[in-house]
Structure formats: C-alpha cells, structure tokens
Amino acid sequence: MQKISDMSRSDNSSGKKFSGRQGGSSRKKSYARGNAPIKRKNTALEKREDGMRLNKYIANAGICSRRDADIYIASGNVSVNGEVVTEMGYKVQLTDEVKFDGRSITPDKxxxxxxxxxxxxxxxxxxxxxxxxxxxxxxxxxxxxxxxxxxxxxxxxxxxxxxxxxxxxxxxxxxxxxxxxxxxxxxxxxxxxxxxxxxxxxxxxxxxxxxxxxxxxxxxxxxxxxxxxxxxxxxxxxxxxxxxxxxxxxxxxxxxxxxxxxxxxxxxxxxxxxxxxxxxxxxx
Structure with missing residues (x-):
C-alpha cells in the first residue's frame, strides 16, 4: 500500500389457435390449397440462423453476464430494431439497433x-x-x-x-x-x-x-x-x-x-x- 507521506518519491459496458368445439361443431377447420390464412411476419423479429446470440451481444457490450442478460431479455428490457425481444437464443446482426432499457448498445469487446x-x-x-x-x-x-x-x-x-x-x-x-x-x-x-x-x-x-x-x-x-x-x-x-x-x-x-x-x-x-x-x- 502506498503511503501518502512518501508520494514525493514516485510520479508514480397474431394468429389465433382453434381447438375443441367452435360454433357447436367438433369438425376440424380445413382450407383449400391457396386459401390458408396469411400469418403476418414481424420482420424485425424474424428468426435468423446466423448472427450473434442476443445475450452474448449484451454481454460484449459490457452490460452484464450472459446469464443475467437472459433474465433481462425474458423481462422485456431489450429491443431489436424497435421491437421488444423476449425469445431466448435470438440472433442479431451488427447492423441491428439493439437497445437495453431504451439505451442503444454496441457489442464491442x-x-x-x-x-x-x-x-x-x-x-x-x-x-x-x-x-x-x-x-x-x-x-x-x-x-x-x-x-x-x-x-x-x-x-x-x-x-x-x-x-x-x-x-x-x-x-x-x-x-x-x-x-x-x-x-x-x-x-x-x-x-x-x-x-x-x-x-x-x-x-x-x-x-x-x-x-x-x-x-x-x-x-x-x-x-x-x-x-x-x-x-x-x-x-x-x-x-x-x-x-x-x-x-x-x-x-x-x-x-x-x-x-x-x-x-x-x-x-x-x-x-x-x-x-x-x-x-x-x-x-x-
């Protein structure tokens, strides 16, 4: 420990599901080919196979550990391109805008x-x-x-x-x-x-x-x-x-x-x- 007296010495981070009876009928609903309902795709949250896992992205940004990042993600604290992400394992690109508690973060080492x-x-x-x-x-x-x-x-x-x-x-x-x-x-x-x-x-x-x-x-x-x-x-x-x-x-x-x-x-x-x-x- 340096003594202060000696200092002079050193300069020194929706689609609905249908099940059971509906309208009194137990018949399963079927659609002719080409007439199936269209499910809207959320482009911001489309699952991708490449990129960096979101929890790693957050950890690399110096916010917290990957394990803690999963908790924050599940709690809705993280958004990607303006949409809240709660999916574990979601992957992001370096071009995505990721925010933690509303603040933009980057995955710099x-x-x-x-x-x-x-x-x-x-x-x-x-x-x-x-x-x-x-x-x-x-x-x-x-x-x-x-x-x-x-x-x-x-x-x-x-x-x-x-x-x-x-x-x-x-x-x-x-x-x-x-x-x-x-x-x-x-x-x-x-x-x-x-x-x-x-x-x-x-x-x-x-x-x-x-x-x-x-x-x-x-x-x-x-x-x-x-x-x-x-x-x-x-x-x-x-x-x-x-x-x-x-x-x-x-x-x-x-x-x-x-x-x-x-x-x-x-x-x-x-x-x-x-x-x-x-x-x-x-x-x-």
Missing amino acids: PEYFVLNKSKGVFVTGSVHKGGLTVMDIMAKASKSKLDPIGKLDTQTTGLLVFTNDGALAKKLANPKNGIRQIYHIKLDHALSQDDLEKIREGVYIESKKINVTDVSYVKDRPKTEVGMELTSTKPHIVQKIFKSLSYEILNLDRVVYGGLTKKDLPRGRFRTLTKQEVINLGNL
Whole structure:
C-alpha cells in the first residue's frame, strides 16, 4: 500500500389457435390449397440462423453476464430494431439497433485503459479552438468509443480510467461505492497543524460533512505539499475542502485510483489494464 507521506518519491459496458368445439361443431377447420390464412411476419423479429446470440451481444457490450442478460431479455428490457425481444437464443446482426432499457448498445469487446493525464488537457471538451482533450489522446488506443470514469479538472493531473464497459463505469461512478483515491496537493501557503487536524476530523462542505481516510504532510517536502486519501467522488471535492479553509491549490495530482498507481506510466501516456487489474476494479 502506498503511503501518502512518501508520494514525493514516485510520479508514480397474431394468429389465433382453434381447438375443441367452435360454433357447436367438433369438425376440424380445413382450407383449400391457396386459401390458408396469411400469418403476418414481424420482420424485425424474424428468426435468423446466423448472427450473434442476443445475450452474448449484451454481454460484449459490457452490460452484464450472459446469464443475467437472459433474465433481462425474458423481462422485456431489450429491443431489436424497435421491437421488444423476449425469445431466448435470438440472433442479431451488427447492423441491428439493439437497445437495453431504451439505451442503444454496441457489442464491442470490453477494453480498459488508464491515462496519466497532463496539466492543461481537457476532459469533457475544449472551450478553446484546438485545445487538446483526453479523447484525442485515447483515440490512439482503440477504435471503440471509450469514456472516462469520472472527471479531472483541466489543471488537475494524474490517473484517469477509460473503458467501453458501461456496467463497470456505472459501478465505479456510483458515489455509494467509494473508490480509494490518493492526491498529491501543492498549496499556495503552508498548511497549519490546526487545519490539518480539522481535515482529519472532517470538514463541512455545503452542509455535509466530508470525511477523509487520511491526510498528512508529504515526507521531506515543504508543508505546502500534502497527501490526501479519500473515497468521495463528489466533483471538485478536494478543491472545496481546502477552499473552505482559505487555501488555494496550485497543483493537484491523482496518484492512486482504486488499486492503480502511476508507477512506470509517464505523464501524458496511457496503458491497457491487466486482467487482474480489471477484476480488482470490478470487486471494489
């Protein structure tokens, strides 16, 4: 486990059936050849022999496992080309429009990356023409549409996870789950011992108490440099904590996210997560 006091040492998802008596007659109804009733064909739900099984399509989209996908399909949560499908084993084509709970999904293979974001790089888009965004960087990683989990301010640096796995992204972004994060913070003036203790005890932001896991001075560095560990995913929460105590953050760097660290990942670079790292994130 990385100690926050040692951070300076590392930059580091109908037809009706007829049976029995009808009109008092038990005779079976028969039709002359060519006079049989025409059964309307639902072109959207026509069973096909080729294509990808719907449950696999959903699983590949990162929504859930195939077994859970069957449950959702049977419950009517899935539609293909505008028609609800509840048939097990139904196959879809890549050209079909598949929606899960009304949201379009694609069967891309789940991919996972982590980026060591540089300062001045936009996350959600640039207000300045030509400004570099994290999406510009991650376009080199995959042809799939990758989305960042959470956000970092333009001037904030450090770890940012990207994936096309909607289920994992939703889980990690849920404030109730609490993802472990460690920040290396540089302040405009030295943090007093009294204010350090106030942060440890929990400060009130917008009438709500914000508890941190730990906060301390960075070892062998000026008292303007602080390490903070917390699990809150509230926007700008670190900045708000110090602003409430009249400090301005000059540099904010996320050095740990979940079980991920910046070790061997230079600023501005990204890498693919290992299988074990993905499992670990899923278990958080």
